Amino acid sequence: MRLARQLQVERRRTLSGLRSLVPALLMFLACTADLAVAIPSETPELDPPARADQATLEPERADQATIEPELADPSELRAELVAATPEAIAAALAAAEQEVHELGIRAKLRYSPAGPLPSSAGLEPAYAERRAFALAGDLDQVRDWMALAKFGTDAALRGPLADYDLIVTREGEHAWLHVIVPVQGLDPDQHPIGRHEAYVAGERWINLADRLEPGRHYLPYKTNGKESIDRQWGRVDVIEALAEIADDYEQRTGLLLGVGDISHVTGGKILDHWTHREGVDADLYLLDHQHLHAGRPSIWWHHFRKARSIWSSEPLGKGKREPRLDPEDELSDTPTSQRLRVLAQIVFPRDPIAYFVHDDPRVLASFDREVGERRPGRRYLHAQNRGMWPRHCDHVHLRWVDGDLPVGGTPRP
Numbered sequence: 001m002r003l004a005r006q007l008q009v010e011r012r013r014t015l016s017g018l019r020s021l022v023p024a025l026l027m028f029l030a031c032t033a034d035l036a037v038a039i040p041s042e043t044p045e046l047d048p049p050a051r052a053d054q055a056t057l058e059p060e061r062a063d064q065a066t067i068e069p070e071l072a073d074p075s076e077l078r079a080e081l082v083a084a085t086p087e088a089i090a091a092a093l094a095a096a097e098q099e100v101h102e103l104g105i106r107a108k109l110r111y112s113p114a115g116p117l118p119s120s121a122g123l124e125p126a127y128a129e130r131r132a133f134a135l136a137g138d139l140d141q142v143r144d145w146m147a148l149a150k151f152g153t154d155a156a157l158r159g160p161l162a163d164y165d166l167i168v169t170r171e172g173e174h175a176w177l178h179v180i181v182p183v184q185g186l187d188p189d190q191h192p193i194g195r196h197e198a199y200v201a202g203e204r205w206i207n208l209a210d211r212l213e214p215g216r217h218y219l220p221y222k223t224n225g226k227e228s229i230d231r232q233w234g235r236v237d238v239i240e241a242l243a244e245i246a247d248d249y250e251q252r253t254g255l256l257l258g259v260g261d262i263s264h265v266t267g268g269k270i271l272d273h274w275t276h277r278e279g280v281d282a283d284l285y286l287l288d289h290q291h292l293h294a295g296r297p298s299i300w301w302h303h304f305r306k307a308r309s310i311w312s313s314e315p316l317g318k319g320k321r322e323p324r325l326d327p328e329d330e331l332s333d334t335p336t337s338q339r340l341r342v343l344a345q346i347v348f349p350r351d352p353i354a355y356f357v358h359d360d361p362r363v364l365a366s367f368d369r370e371v372g373e374r375r376p377g378r379r380y381l382h383a384q385n386r387g388m389w390p391r392h393c394d395h396v397h398l399r400w401v402d403g404d405l406p407v408g409g410t411p412r413p
């Protein structure tokens with residue numbers, strides 16, 4: 001099993017290595033295309049014989065058509081693909097039990113439904129068909145087990161149970177991790193990722209890393225270096241919107257957006273935050289990918305002093321100043337304040353995002369004046385209007401809120 005896991009990791013690495021070769025390949029193809037243009041006289045001569053060959057091939061197609069009736073009935077074929085045999089399911093379930101044991105998870109395995117059973121999670125049929133077991137625990141235990149099962153112990157991004165459907169449910173301070181053999185069984189050659197989701201307070205949650213590839217479409221990032229994709233769970237509409245925002249940001253800046261904490265898979269208390277408990281908060285980082293710090297992109301801190309916005313390499317205006325785009329112009333953006341402006345524009349038409357929080361009034365004040373006309377109570381909160389919200393000097397905080405928003409005062413975090 002361990003060897004198989006290692007191979008999966010290697011395959012991922014090889015794939016990402018190949019992906020990094022794509023630009024070079026495209027360059028090569030572009031060059032060869034140029035070469036082809038340089039020898040156009042040869043192509044007309046080649047054309048007719050090629051067409052003739054194709055014509056002679058056509059009768060074979062007719063043969064294929066006569067073979068078709070001998071193939072199995074398509075519906076039978078589909079049935080075979082859709083449902084694995086009971087033996088295959090039992091073997092896959094036993095392998096999952098073994099993996100749970102190897103991960104050091106010492107919880108009792110339960111083979112009957114327990115806890116909330118949201119119908120769209122498909123838990124009842126899974127238990128009825130003996131494809132599932134559950135691990136019950138408190139919120140901390142279940143989030144740890146899910147992280148181990150889905151992402152593994154070595155940050156390989158693919159845990160030993162990633163092929164399985166992994167469903168987390170929660171009720172009060174209790175949670176369950178359901179490990180399920182997919183209906184079609186496990187495919188040892190393809191290793192598709194299973195369906196991984198959580199149901200918290202009646203909402204379906206998913207993980208950002210299942211929607212965007214970390215390191216390729218966005219960068220998991222926290223200023224303290226403790227970023228983790230297992231803290232990037234959120235309500236499905238929040239994750240979908242974040243994926244679009246990161247994509248838009250990359251198209252407009254050419255840079256990967258940094259994404260920090262969203263929520264734990266179970267929701268609930270999370271280190272470093274008062275909020276981020278309900279899958280509707282996200283921290284975004286306007287990373288400077290040109291200046292690396294210990295191999296990581298750096299950030300510039302915003303400091304608001306004497307009605308002026310300062311961007312510097314350390315908090316509170318200390319360290320180096322970030323150079324302005326136009327050194328002659330006092331009011332010119334810095335690269336980071338320009339990225340903040342781009343992100344503010346990207347978020348502006350997205351009315352479900354009630355609050356956009358970052359300390360820089362220079363960039364956010366005009367957005368705050370206008371955004372309430374789109375949705376009453378929507379706000380861009382900054383150093384001069386944030387009320388009880390904590391300082392946001394190194395990242396942007398987004399908060400989704402359903403329903404009516406308070407109008408006229410400063411919203412509470």
Ligand SMILES: [Zn+2]
Binds near residue numbers: 273276282283397
């Ligand atoms: Zn935050």
